[in-house]
Amino acid sequence: MRGELQDELARVTSSLVTMAKAVREAMRQASTALLAADPTLAQQVTVRDAEIDVLYRVVEDRIYEVFADRSPDPVDLRKVMTALQVASDLERMGDLAVHVARSALRRHPVPAVAPELAHLFRAMSTIADELAGKIVSALADQDAELAGQLDGDDDAMDELHRRLFSVMLRPDWPLGVEAAVDGALLGRYYERYADHAVNVGRLVMLLSPARPAEHA
Amino acid sequence: MRGELQDELARVTSSLVTMAKAVREAMRQASTALLAADPTLAQQVTVRDAEIDVLYRVVEDRIYEVFADRSPDPVDLRKVMTALQVASDLERMGDLAVHVARSALRRHPVPAVAPELAHLFRAMSTIADELAGKIVSALADQDAELAGQLDGDDDAMDELHRRLFSVMLRPDWPLGVEAAVDGALLGRYYERYADHAVNVGRLVMLLSPARPAEHA
Numbered sequence: 001m002r003g004e005l006q007d008e009l010a011r012v013t014s015s016l017v018t019m020a021k022a023v024r025e026a027m028r029q030a031s032t033a034l035l036a037a038d039p040t041l042a043q044q045v046t047v048r049d050a051e052i053d054v055l056y057r058v059v060e061d062r063i064y065e066v067f068a069d070r071s072p073d074p075v076d077l078r079k080v081m082t083a084l085q086v087a088s089d090l091e092r093m094g095d096l097a098v099h100v101a102r103s104a105l106r107r108h109p110v111p112a113v114a115p116e117l118a119h120l121f122r123a124m125s126t127i128a129d130e131l132a133g134k135i136v137s138a139l140a141d142q143d144a145e146l147a148g149q150l151d152g153d154d155d156a157m158d159e160l161h162r163r164l165f166s167v168m169l170r171p172d173w174p175l176g177v178e179a180a181v182d183g184a185l186l187g188r189y190y191e192r193y194a195d196h197a198v199n200v201g202r203l204v205m206l207l208s209p210a211r212p213a214e215h216a
Numbered sequence: 217m218r219g220e221l222q223d224e225l226a227r228v229t230s231s232l233v234t235m236a237k238a239v240r241e242a243m244r245q246a247s248t249a250l251l252a253a254d255p256t257l258a259q260q261v262t263v264r265d266a267e268i269d270v271l272y273r274v275v276e277d278r279i280y281e282v283f284a285d286r287s288p289d290p291v292d293l294r295k296v297m298t299a300l301q302v303a304s305d306l307e308r309m310g311d312l313a314v315h316v317a318r319s320a321l322r323r324h325p326v327p328a329v330a331p332e333l334a335h336l337f338r339a340m341s342t343i344a345d346e347l348a349g350k351i352v353s354a355l356a357d358q359d360a361e362l363a364g365q366l367d368g369d370d371d372a373m374d375e376l377h378r379r380l381f382s383v384m385l386r387p388d389w390p391l392g393v394e395a396a397v398d399g400a401l402l403g404r405y406y407e408r409y410a411d412h413a414v415n416v417g418r419l420v421m422l423l424s425p426a427r428p429a430e431h432a
Binding site (some may be wrong): 063066074077078081084085086088165168169173176177179180181183184185188 | 279293297304381384389392394396397399400401
């Protein structure tokens with residue numbers, strides 16, 4: 001019985017890994033669509049997000065199945081609740097990728113990112129991809145140390161976010177209101193994506209075996 | 217034993233009600249601070265958000281305590297997980313109130329809301345307050361019907377959000393980039409606040425006794 005429970009929890013984690021990979025790919029496609037003003041790619045992000053939403057339901061269902069015919073001890077219960085919170089953050093990250101993709105579509109064929117801001121968004125998308133990559137690995141390997149790195153990585157995103165606003169709010173900003181509004185919202189999407197990634201990192205630290213006194 | 221469990225679940229719900237009241241008050245203060253450019257009130261929102269974060273931990277701890285010395289059946293487990301998701305949405309709504317308050321502080325003594333946009337933000341803050349008020353009542357009374365209304369109420373927020381952007385992106389927008397960037401971000405904070413409120417509504421519908429086959 002005990003062995004089976006561990007198998008089922010492992011299946012929950014495996015769904016989270018699949019979800020995290022899909023979230024990473026969604027933001028990668030959204031960023032490429034944004035920077036290359038590619039509407040076909042932008043539309044694919046919506047399809048991928050629908051897959052992510054399905055995976056979220058799979059995780060939820062698996063979690064409820066885990067306890068359908070057994071009583072959890074407090075440690076398992078905490079793990080399961082943590083897994084549910086991870087799934088919820090990942091689902092939100094998928095939504096944010098869709099927001100980025102929609103911004104790309106809204107201005108098509110004009111690029112939604114002004115040339116003056118392209119280098120900043122390229123850097124933000126690189127950090128977003130690195131954060132998502134670390135989530136995939138940290139979940140797959142239950143690596144608390146890697147998960148703990150996400151907090152520090154997010155500082156780079158915050159710094160880019162600050163630079164973005166300082167560029168747009170300079171008196172000599174040449175591109176008008178629409179480009180600045182797009183830039184502000186896009187910046188916020190990337191910043192929130194990173195915030196959720198950091199949150200997942202904290203949760204994975206709770207899930208990982210490095211935590212003391214588990215199943216002692 | 218069964219009776220005790222129900223008492224403990226009721227205590228979890230009671231903490232959620234307290235949290236929802238604090239979240240409502242935080243956004244109410246933030247909106248007043250924003251529209252009246254009142255820095256003292258804006259600062260109070262941060263204090264209130266710290267209280268909300270403490271309440272979030274209280275809810276979490278109570279949830280874990282519920283199962284510290286007993287095994288949940290699947291129905292109770294689902295309730296508890298739902299309560300945890302409600303707490304997480306409420307915590308986010310508190311953060312969004314802080315974002316609104318910070319916008320008010322950032323431009324002080326200049327109002328962060330341009331006079332051209334004040335009527336829209338007044339309307340958005342009214343809807344935000346109504347949504348939060350319904351959450352408080354729906355949680356307190358376990359009222360699935362009231363919780364179900366939140367989805368429709370959110371449409372009014374979305375419509376105001378659209379009007380906000382149409383005003384700012386008009387070619388004759390007179391107030392420049394900074395006012396538009398502020399407007400775009402503030403609009404997003406209210407819209408997200410409403411999204412979380414709708415999500416809480418859906419969760420409260422799951423928590424409420426109207427749901428069939430509970431404790432049959």
